[in-house]
Amino acid sequence: MNDNKLPVAIIGGGPVGLAAAAQLVMREEPFVLFEAGEEVGANVRSWAHVRMFSSWEYNMDKAAKQLLISHGWQVPNPLGIPSGQEMIDKYFNPFAELPEIKPYLYLNTKVIAVSRKGLSKVKTHGRKDLPFVLHVEKNGERILIEAKAVIDASGTWSNPNPIISEGIWTTEEQALNKQIYYGIPDVLGKHKERYSGKKVIVVGSGHSAINTLLELGKLKEQVRSTEIVWILRKSRLDDVYGGQEQDQLPARGELGTRIQKLVDSGKVKVLTPFHIQELKQEKDKMVVIGSLNGLLVHLDAVDEIVSNTGSRPDLSFLREVRVIADPTLESVMELAPLIDPNVHSCGTVRPHGEKELRQPEKDFYIVGSKSYGRAPTFLMATGYEQVRSVVAALVGDLAAAERVELELPETGVCGIGTQECCGPSPVEKSEAVVKSSCCG
Numbered sequence: 473m474n475d476n477k478l479p480v481a482i483i484g485g486g487p488v489g490l491a492a493a494a495q496l497v498m499r500e501e502p503f504v505l506f507e508a509g510e511e512v513g514a515n516v517r518s519w520a521h522v523r524m525f526s527s528w529e530y531n532m533d534k535a536a537k538q539l540l541i542s543h544g545w546q547v548p549n550p551l552g553i554p555s556g557q558e559m560i561d562k563y564f565n566p567f568a569e570l571p572e573i574k575p576y577l578y579l580n581t582k583v584i585a586v587s588r589k590g591l592s593k594v595k596t597h598g599r600k601d602l603p604f605v606l607h608v609e610k611n612g613e614r615i616l617i618e619a620k621a622v623i624d625a626s627g628t629w630s631n632p633n634p635i636i637s638e639g640i641w642t643t644e645e646q647a648l649n650k651q652i653y654y655g656i657p658d659v660l661g662k663h664k665e666r667y668s669g670k671k672v673i674v675v676g677s678g679h680s681a682i683n684t685l686l687e688l689g690k691l692k693e694q695v696r697s698t699e700i701v702w703i704l705r706k707s708r709l710d711d712v713y714g715g716q717e718q719d720q721l722p723a724r725g726e727l728g729t730r731i732q733k734l735v736d737s738g739k740v741k742v743l744t745p746f747h748i749q750e751l752k753q754e755k756d757k758m759v760v761i762g763s764l765n766g767l768l769v770h771l772d773a774v775d776e777i778v779s780n781t782g783s784r785p786d787l788s789f790l791r792e793v794r795v796i797a798d799p800t801l802e803s804v805m806e807l808a809p810l811i812d813p814n815v816h817s818c819g820t821v822r823p824h825g826e827k828e829l830r831q832p833e834k835d836f837y838i839v840g841s842k843s844y845g846r847a848p849t850f851l852m853a854t855g856y857e858q859v860r861s862v863v864a865a866l867v868g869d870l871a872a873a874e875r876v877e878l879e880l881p882e883t884g885v886c887g888i889g890t891q892e893c894c895g896p897s898p899v900e901k902s903e904a905v906v907k908s909s910c911c912g
Contacts, residue, residue, distance in 0.1 A: 478502070489505060491536055589602045621837075667688065703746045793836055813848060
């Protein structure tokens with residue numbers, strides 16, 4: 473089979489996977505896109521009720537936008553701030569219906585393994601000249617698909633981290649999964665009864681946790697018996713509040729301002745730094761046991777826990793391709809020092825593209841939030857820039873692959889435990905103006 477006629481395989485139909493498809497269409501390259509969910513943006517559906525902190529202009533891929541416009545699509549107000557539902561209705565779904573996309577999009581199709589045709593991971597000779605083989609499962613049937621390149625944009629959202637501070641799944645936590653919500657519940661909508669008048673613990677310090685807490689705060693105004701406890705591992709609560717009025721994304725800055733007001737109102741009990749060591753069931757309640765400033769603390773009679781402790785990449789189905797992940801973050805190796813949350817609370821992420829994303833396995837790339845591994849600072853616009861560069865490299869346009877075309881707004885605060893105003897990151901020998909950014 474002529475390898476040049478094979479498609480590029482994209483794993484994941486989220487925003488970055490769709491952007492990869494758009495870039496390939498613009499380059500007149502064949503592709504197939506596999507999405508495990510029932511629709512594109514399936515993971516976004518789980519937080520469809522949440523409004524994003526960035527405007528449409530940062531949430532649309534340029535190539536996807538160009539394709540949509542060519543079919544008469546009405547562009548959303550670039551300054552408007554979409555919810556997850558609006559992203560699905562006004563962007564993902566119309567894009568998925570385009571004639572250039574729909575025939576090559578496979579929903580309810582899960583990639584369960586990737587390899588080189590006829591070779592295991594161990595064999596080297598002739599490896600780079602062989603096509604990839606993707607083992608995909610649809611309706612219980614396994615199908616083999618050959619591809620000349622693979623772009624893994626499967627994300628991390630569906631693989632949440634456990635609540636226990638050691639990062640290990642325990643049998644107790646798994647047994648309590650009916651009382652633990654991983655993600656951002658619709659507190660004022662379909663989940664309202666679940667949390668009304670209950671003692672709820674929210675675990676985490678990022679924007680997901682803040683969104684959850686703000687909604688619970690509104691619920692408490694309606695149902696005063698609702699009790700809210702916020703558990704964080706950070707030593708300084710001020711670090712969570714972000715740039716506030718200094719943030720060039722006003723909606724993101726407003727989140728920090730609002731959560732500070734909620735905490736100051738006394739409606740939320742804050743425990744930090746708190747490290748959860750154990751969960752126990754007592755009748756229909758839970759007990760959370762952890763360390764608070766070195767003291768052992770029992771939180772009794774807990775009804776519900778919302779876990780916003782981040783997520784981790786699933787690398788299991790990549791076992792037969794040569795992939796290197798950073799041992800700490802499980803990110804693409806070259807990105808680790810740029811995004812390490814041990815160093816950056818909001819980070820000055822240097823512009824990056826195909827070169828930094830390159831793997832030992834030729835023409836195999838991990839992009840999007842999965843490229844960041846467990847680091848929580850990924851921005852959608854970063855993923856769009858990644859796939860633009862990767863696709864350029866795959867078609868041999870090395871000049872475009874090396875060029876950086878990314879602009880991000882300032883967060884207003886940089887570094888751990890500082891309140892310094894962020895300026896532009898230094899970009900040496902780059903045509904782009906790239907500013908520091910923070911996703912929390």
